[in-house]
Amino acid sequence: MKNGFVFFLGLFAALAFSWGGVLLANKQLGALVPYYDDTESKAFPDRPPGIAARGQLVYADLGCAACHTQAVRRPGFGGDQARGWGERQSVARDYIFQTRPQLGASRLGPDLTNLAGRKPSAPDAEDLLKLLYTGQGAMPGYSFLFTERAVVGEPSAKALKFTGKLAAASGREIVPTERAQSLVAHLLSLNNVYDYPEARPMPKTEEKKEGGHGAAPAKKEEARK
């Protein structure tokens, strides 16, 4: 390491080596296109509506990813499927239209990948706005995403309909700001329904696991004949 130049080159090579991994991933997935389904005559995934894309920026700037992931792990690897977060694992194609994918690294709250497709009943815009305003369990309320104001003329159609303690004082109403509305639009756009070929388990490994059942027995029978 006496030779400064060789040392410098070594540092650069070491860095470039690992960066090469990132480039390799880019080569593999950088040109991923939507999947066109002939039977449905439609390409998947859908491009999210503009308001949902804006909502994702609100999601990002509030740091929602500090508690919520948006990536389902495959059935059998953890409890994602059992919790109803998704029937299939998330794949790279799910995210190609997202400007800033929010995969997240912490699950203090539930995964939100398929929030809009929850079974038996998916939340609607009103549920989500109320949840955002009041918070629930470990989730704080985000009251700064709402404005409380005096009703002038007709009450706003968007005003939150609370009863009891939470209801606004008479003559006043609690209205979601534009940011709250776009955040909710984003949350309501979260539903990866389409079953891409790459999201299905590999058929080959299944054959091995099950000791050659499935497509293989037909061949065996042929061989016997």
Add this chain to the structure above:
Amino acid sequence: MTTAPTNAASAEVTAIDTSARWPLLLLFWSAIKWLVLSGGLALVTSIQLIKPSFFADCAWLTYGRAQALQETAFIYGWAANAGLAVALWVLGRLGGAPLRALNWVVVGTIFWNIAVALGCLGIATGEATSIAFLQLPRAVQPLMLVAYAAIGVAGILAWTGRRVACTYAAQWYALAALLLFPWIFSAAQVMLLWMPSRGVLQAVAAGWFAQGAWTLWLAPLGLAGAYYVVPKITGRALPSYDFAPHAFWALLVLGAWTAGRHLVGGPVPAWIASVAIVSCALLLFHYFVVGLNLRGALGGGGTALKFISFGLAAYVAGGFLDAITAFRDVARITQFTLFDAAQQQLALSGGLSMIFVGVIYYALPRLTGRAWFSAAFVRGHLALALLGVLLLVGSLAMAGWIQGHDLNNAKVSFADLAAHLRPWLLAAAAAQALLLLGHLIFAVNFLFTAAQACPFGSPFAKPADPSLFRQPSTLEAPAS
């Protein structure tokens, strides 16, 4: 370059230290301010985990933003300033000549801290990028690069103008950190902020940057300090030093490849996780050699050595824990839980911070020529920091383990999960309070000690303690 000591106090204070005194003190003081801020924010977020309504009405400190702020203040405030100061000091001393371009260091430090402060303001007001380790809004990032270059140039000059031909492990680590950060930082900016790559590739690039910032920048900065100070204090040559170059290159070559362990089972090609698991296992060689080289630190000694030995133990333990949790069967439980947070705290608060603090405890008397203002404060800080880190990492790891099992069991509702975590989160919040108190004591002690060296006289000045320094002959043991 060593001038003949005129009294015991100046025995170890050379021209190299006196010329660099104020620029390095500025860097250290900037670092400690951020450490206190990050400690306060960590306490806020840990209380929010127990009581979600805490500061919930305040948009600036909503949990997600407070956490981003805490992380940013820690990495770009505390670790960056302290690490740069350590690197410059080590390169200057081992280079054998006073540091040059120190004006640039001062200007760079001022602008770096302005940039980070503006960036934190941006995060608080909703400009965060939502990328781990890179939360600062992109507007301030070019300024940070320029400021970093202004600081780093002194280190490069100290290396190229060194008076000793042979080089030491501390120098390799310091120089690698100085040079590699601008590369990974600018590459990450391009791939994530200026020309964002597509979909999940952002997660791949972000993971590469976050892991690179740790293994190619922060960890080498810490190791530079440890490799320099440990033999200085113990007065013995490092054992098994022949392996040190291999450990160095192992970290640089393999380090950033371990990023993919966070993406196990994620929506990315499986090879990314597989390569990461293998790299984590191979990197154990690095941790093993670091432990072997610096095992002398465990032998005891002064407060500085106690901080550093704890930091090294945490660093090595963290490496082994990374390798274990990378395995898919373990990741199935620990992924997405507070166990990740425990590992991060073990590496950052336990490993890096403790080493930096230890180096500061060693370096400040030599930079100022004065003993630490209060020995009781030093002991208090040590006790609080040790207790705080152990309690924090232990309770977060327990919480993470419980959380992981609960998450995988669909019958456990999130309300039950929160109830299970509560005692451990209370312990973690208590640990953050202890750490914050330790940071405050450290900051006060640092300020009063630095004030003693003020050329205009100081109300806190007191005579130097001759017992603080040992004879130069024992201190000048070879670093290799």
